[in-house]
Amino acid sequence: xxxxxxxxxxxxxxxxxxxxxxxxxxxxxxxxxxxxxxxxxxxxxxxxxxxxxxxxxxxxxxxxxxxxxxxxxxxxxxxxxxxxxxxxxxxxxxxxxxxxxxxxxxxxxxxxxxxxxxxxxxxxxxxxxxxxxxxxxxxxxxxxxxxxxxxxxxxxxxxxxxxxxxxxxxxxxxxxxxxxxxxxxxxxxxxxxxxxxxxxxxxxxxxxxxxxxxxxxxxxxxxxxxxxxxxxxxxxxxxxxxxxxxxxxxxxxxxxxxxxxxxxxxxxxxxxxxxxxxxxxxxxxxxxxxxxxxxxxxxxxxxxxx
Amino acid sequence: xxxxxxxxxxxxxxxxxxxxxxxxxxxxxxxxxxxxxxxxxxxxxxxxxxxxxxxxxxxxxxxxxxxxxxxxxxxxxxxxxxxxxxxxxxxxxxxxxxxxxxxxxxxxxxxxxxxxxxxxxxxxxxxxxxxxxxxxxxxxxxxxxxxxxxxxxxxxxxxxxxxxxxxxxxxxxxxxxxxxxxxxxxxxxxxxxxxxxxxxxxxxxxxxxxxxxxxxxxxxxxxxxxxxxxxxxxxxxxxxxxxxxxxxxxxxxxxxxxxxxxxxxxxxxxxxxxxxxxxxxxxxxxxxxxxxxxxxxxxxxxxxxxxxxxxxxxxxxxxxxxxxxxxxxxxxxxxxxxxxxxxxxxxxxxxxxxxxxxxxxxxxxxxxxxxxxx
Ligand SMILES: Nc1ncnc2c1ncn2[C@@H]1O[C@H](COP(=O)(O)OP(=O)(O)O)[C@@H](O)[C@H]1O
Ligand SMILES: [Mg+2]
Numbered sequence: 001x002x003x004x005x006x007x008x009x010x011x012x013x014x015x016x017x018x019x020x021x022x023x024x025x026x027x028x029x030x031x032x033x034x035x036x037x038x039x040x041x042x043x044x045x046x047x048x049x050x051x052x053x054x055x056x057x058x059x060x061x062x063x064x065x066x067x068x069x070x071x072x073x074x075x076x077x078x079x080x081x082x083x084x085x086x087x088x089x090x091x092x093x094x095x096x097x098x099x100x101x102x103x104x105x106x107x108x109x110x111x112x113x114x115x116x117x118x119x120x121x122x123x124x125x126x127x128x129x130x131x132x133x134x135x136x137x138x139x140x141x142x143x144x145x146x147x148x149x150x151x152x153x154x155x156x157x158x159x160x161x162x163x164x165x166x167x168x169x170x171x172x173x174x175x176x177x178x179x180x181x182x183x184x185x186x187x188x189x190x191x192x193x194x195x196x197x198x199x200x201x202x203x204x205x206x207x208x209x210x211x212x213x214x215x216x217x218x219x220x221x222x223x224x225x226x227x228x229x230x231x232x233x234x235x236x237x238x239x240x241x242x243x244x245x246x247x248x249x250x251x252x253x254x255x256x257x258x259x260x261x262x263x264x265x266x267x268x269x270x271x272x273x274x275x276x277x278x279x280x281x282x283x284x285x286x287x288x289x290x291x292x293x294x295x296x297x298x299x300x301x302x303x304x305x306x
Numbered sequence: 307x308x309x310x311x312x313x314x315x316x317x318x319x320x321x322x323x324x325x326x327x328x329x330x331x332x333x334x335x336x337x338x339x340x341x342x343x344x345x346x347x348x349x350x351x352x353x354x355x356x357x358x359x360x361x362x363x364x365x366x367x368x369x370x371x372x373x374x375x376x377x378x379x380x381x382x383x384x385x386x387x388x389x390x391x392x393x394x395x396x397x398x399x400x401x402x403x404x405x406x407x408x409x410x411x412x413x414x415x416x417x418x419x420x421x422x423x424x425x426x427x428x429x430x431x432x433x434x435x436x437x438x439x440x441x442x443x444x445x446x447x448x449x450x451x452x453x454x455x456x457x458x459x460x461x462x463x464x465x466x467x468x469x470x471x472x473x474x475x476x477x478x479x480x481x482x483x484x485x486x487x488x489x490x491x492x493x494x495x496x497x498x499x500x501x502x503x504x505x506x507x508x509x510x511x512x513x514x515x516x517x518x519x520x521x522x523x524x525x526x527x528x529x530x531x532x533x534x535x536x537x538x539x540x541x542x543x544x545x546x547x548x549x550x551x552x553x554x555x556x557x558x559x560x561x562x563x564x565x566x567x568x569x570x571x572x573x574x575x576x577x578x579x580x581x582x583x584x585x586x587x588x589x590x591x592x593x594x595x596x597x598x599x600x601x602x603x604x605x606x607x608x609x610x611x612x613x614x615x616x617x618x619x620x621x622x623x624x625x626x627x628x629x630x631x632x633x634x635x636x637x638x639x640x641x642x643x644x645x646x647x648x649x650x651x652x653x654x655x656x657x658x659x660x661x662x663x664x665x666x667x668x669x670x671x672x673x674x675x676x677x678x679x680x
Contacts, residue, residue, distance in 0.1 A: 050518075055518065055678055055679050056678055057678055057680055075526075078524040079524045083522040085518045087515040087518075089515050089516055089519030090519060091516055103523065106523045108524075148519070
């Protein structure tokens with residue numbers, strides 16, 4: 001199976017009760033890409049991943065992962081997909097090595113012990129092989145989960161908020177590993193709320209209320225957003241920020257890194273607002289819009305999540 | 307900080323109340339279980355059972371027979387039915403179809419008429435002493451006077467005992483309660499361990515989040531089910547062995563029948579519990595719920611199986627429910643095999659309902675198991 005798209009679904013829909021959690025989703029991810037999956041809480045990211053690996057049955061729509069139909073071929077698909085659940089999904093009362101060995105045997109890998117030893121070394125869990133999973137800290141737990149879903153060298157990796165609640169160093173190392181694997185041709189769909197992680201992706205998909213809102217490379221999203229930003233530095237910014245929020249053309253105003261950042265969709269209105277907010281010693285400068293401006297803008301403008 | 311703050315106490319109470327209200331299922335069950343218990347204890351359980359099935363064989367037809375049957379019936383303790391030969395009546399007693407077997411010897415009428423006070427043998431299934439105790443007492447008090455008015459006039463005054471009843475306690479001659487309870491306990495303990503543990507096996511995985519990982523792996527339902535069930539079969543047998551050892555060496559429970567037969571029957575019984583437990587496990591969303599579902603089977607099983615209270619004393623509806631519970635059958639089989647030496651043919655009437663139960667519930671278990679999270 002060598003379809004050019006690792007994920008190719010159309011009209012994917014899933015409803016829980018009366019709530020349409022995934023609503024006519026079209027998603028196409030080329031092989032070998034790292035695709036960042038973004039969206040507010042409850043926007044349907046987890047549900048989408050579960051649909052993609054056959055853990056949930058779509059109410060409507062469908063398509064393929066790795067060229068296999070997600071409805072009919074779910075069982076065979078599971079051998080080729082690695083899925084890391086949002087919540088820690090391994091056995092707390094087994095040790096690191098025991099957990100991995102169990103998973104290796106589940107996939108009927110030819111030499112499970114060797115495979116596990118290999119993986120332990122690769123993700124740096126070697127010293128903790130005999131530790132109970134329950135006793136691992138958040139960062140190590142995530143690493144163990146990643147190791148578990150990569151043991152069978154899947155062609156498609158679905159990672160559901162793999163770095164939530166993990167410190168910056170562990171996050172960095174985790175991502176180095178993901179990028180490393182993608183270089184070997186693995187396709188990765190990874191949901192995250194972190195901008196620095198989103199920026200490391202080949203492509204970003206943004207979801208809201210079960211629908212795909214925008215997708216593309218990070219710089220494309222910024223360019224297409226039509227946002228402008230101004231930054232002010234100087235004294236008395238805390239007083240200024242409250243005034244800025246009431247001005248026409250200012251969609252958001254917040255103090256970041258000692259500067260007041262105002263963002264809006266109308267360049268002219270925003271410039272006028274900046275001029276109106278002049279104060280002694282305060283200097284306003286136009287600033288290039290950033291990815292987080294884009295996502296905050298998207299989050300603000302979507303229907304309130306249920 | 308004060309030692310006791312009424313405000314904090316109220317806050318605590320309020321929070322508990324909110325949590326209780328959210329957990330409707332549990333609250334409903336805590337209300338429902340005592341109601342069920344009350345009805346079962348109030349209406350179903352009777353430690354002084356009447357209308358016990360009684361077999362009768364008369365070697366020769368005699369005019370006293372009708373009087374004896376009448377007298378037995380009048381006590382309200384005995385429901386008499388006739389048997390054609392001793393072999394079938396013995397078998398009926400062994401299988402628990404009848405609890406008393408009355409044998410009127412040859413030449414009974416002539417011996418009575420001659421004033422010889424002949425012996426009549428009443429065999430009693432003493433497996434469960436409480437079930438037959440009161441009836442046996444009534445027997446001794448009432449029956450010999452029963453045929454007085456049929457006697458030839460010369461024998462009526464002064465009335466010697468027209469005949470004597472010899473009571474022969476079978477299977478548990480000392481009427482030791484432990485001999486009845488301990489074999490019954492085997493099934494009861496197995497129900498606790500296998501049913502309750504199994505009911506939580508899948509729910510635990512779902513609650514802790516490991517089920518999602520498991521389902522995302524290429525594992526088939528049958529592998530998961532067997533993988534979950536087999537350890538509990540082992541556990542069940544280990545437990546049964548332990549109980550049997552203690553029963554034999556400490557409580558002097560005899561092993562009159564065949565152990566392999568008992569092992570086979572216990573296997574079927576364990577299968578019943580595991581199938582039921584697995585079904586509960588698939589239905590329940592939390593371990594708490596799974597346990598409560600198990601409670602719903604445990605309670606009637608304890609009360610209606612004949613383990614604690616005589617089965618014969620229960621009203622018809624309770625016996626019908628009882629027949630549907632695997633514990634009822636395994637209690638009978640354990641008592642039958644251990645105390646009465648019952649063989650395969652004797653236990654078949656209790657073996658096939660269990661097998662059917664295991665099969666039907668097994669199908670339900672397979673059907674309710676989900677390979678997705680839908
Ligand atoms: N099994 C389920 N039953 C009912 N509602 C669900 C279920 N799974 C998810 N939801 C609801 O669907 C919405 C989307 O959930 P999810 O896919 O987890 O979003 P995300 O991962 O983007 O935060 C949420 O509002 C959630 O409460
Ligand atoms: Mg999620």
